[in-house]
Amino acid sequence: MPPSNDVLLTMYRKMVLMRRFEEKAGQAYGQKKIQGFCHLYTGQEAVAVGAIEALRPDDYMMTGYRDHAHPIARGAHPGMIMAELFAKNSGYSKGKGGSMHLIDVEHHWYGGYGIVGGQIPLAAGMAFASKYRNEDRVTVCSFGEAAANQGAFHETLNMAAKWKLPVIYVCENNRYGMGTEVSRVSAQPEIHKRAAAFDMRGEAFDGMDAIVSYEMFKEAGEYCRKGNGPILLEAKTYRFRGHSMSDAATYRTKEEVEEFKTKGDPIPKLRAVILKKKAATEAELDAIDEAQKHICEEAVAFADAAPETGLEELYTDMVIEDGEPDVHPRERVLGAKDVKWPSYPSGQELKVTWDLEPAAAAAKAEEKGAA
């Protein structure tokens, strides 16, 4: 189903927001306001925005450590994301997580993981929980092409496919695992083809085109929600910046990067479509651009003004004492009263009806094995 004009404009606005935010993050890194590792999403925005707009706000989502942009597009407070990058107390994790561990549970954004591929099994667990509770929720898990060479990828896809878990695995293939071009270390560099090994669906799509991305996720979401099991998507994408802020990216040519920036950039591409469809005028799009720039300037100002995290937080959020509630960041930082936190059925209310492995099927498999 093609996206409506409203969706096109929302995707455009969010991609510009992500782009401007990452530019601000890059600048702040240069000013040493952000330190440590910092991986920018610039260039890959169409993948995240397609998933976020095509799926439900209460679907679970997560990625690896290139994770600033996704939560912002899901509705996280840009100032609180920037404050987390600035290691301030007003950040989502009080400055304890930083760039690689941005988590906003209120918007069903679950992180934020620094070990390559480490989030892949977590996503299966979240999808397992949805099926266990008989919810029609889908989980979306992003990772880079390099993560597809981890054991976690193979182990998890096998289980997810066998148990028909409602999870969309999306490999954001930006071609380089840090400095290593994917085909140098991969016997099958077309990651989506690996789905065949687990008898599951695998599809590649143009990850530099927001409309294609949206349509792909819309279809994948319906496929998973209907109980067909997991799907492996491969978004062919490209990052315009180095792997992290400390990467000069000498392993690829300037021409290659320029080619992608001039011909592949998903933002002007969508802008052209919007204009052609007359969904908005140049002036209206310029106004959107200006507004996103302003939001990001405000985010920096918010983070600049935010208090440091005091040493009284050194030992907090470690061991949970009985009855200790979860921290609701927007309420803690902004005093927000409208925070909707996920709640789950109690152990007495919950009725598990899922028969994960029907006894007859298991017995049949055993018979076949014996024969």
Place this chain on the structure above:
Amino acid sequence: MQNISYREALNQALGEEMERDANVFLMGEEVARYNGAYKVSQGLLDRFGSARVVDTPISELGFAGLGVGAAMVGLRPVIEMMTWNFAILAMDQIVNNAAKIRHMSGGQLRCPIVVRGASGAGGRLSSQHSQCLESGYVNIPGLKVVAPATPADAKGLLKASIRDENPVCFFEAELLYNQKGDVPEGEHLVPIGKADIKREGTDVTLITYSRMLTWTVLPAAEELAKQGISAEVVDLRTLRPLDVETILASVNKTNRVVIVEESWPHASVGTDVVDLIQREAFDALDAPIGRVSGLDVNMAYAAALEAATQPSVERVLAAVNQVLYR
């Protein structure tokens, strides 16, 4: 009171907690149709169905991580590792995700998972299947580590671990599964973080945990009693957090300490307890702290070498004689 095996005690704990809370599920290799490699999960598939007692492929990293993810959104997984030797493959998920998600999220998420399985020597299993790896987890902030020695403690601590809001690594001992003991009927909880005096004494404190309690330390205490030495036996039960109070009270009472553990001698639970005592009860000590541990070698298949590698009653008696200057 019922007299049941350590295995049956664990089975009761699992069954009762799964009955009490439908969010609790058990997942691991051979736990369902095979009824458990060590039969800890006997009968649970029939009682609770295939979504709550789940046979997995041999993918320790994958299903440990699946458990962590399920715990992050409200379920209470019990992940069975056939043995802790295999959990080395899952350590990334336990250490990097389970132990850190509360902190990384600034208190937004929690991970109430139990990872449990057999540990230690099993009898002629050679080096890859005879390890005590608990100290690696004791080292990690964000985890709790439990190692019960008796059927009653196994039941009470497993129930408490399943109800705990934090990730708990639960070390069972392969050679304890058949050991019988008295276990209270019905609801029986043992708090995490509390050691237990398994035998009162006045002359020397023997600190231990897991299988060494019944196989080595209590028999040694019995022998010492015959020789007129009154040994107090402290069963740590929980290795993280340590019960500092109980340990120090006993040291202050007897002034002499021997620590007995099955694991290797370096960077172990024993070295941690030595550190605690020398810092907090230095003046109470009448002798340097004695230690008996597994030897600093890999476990051999050959019976004589295997026996010599592990702590024995004789080695405990020798260590006690040393701290008593006998």
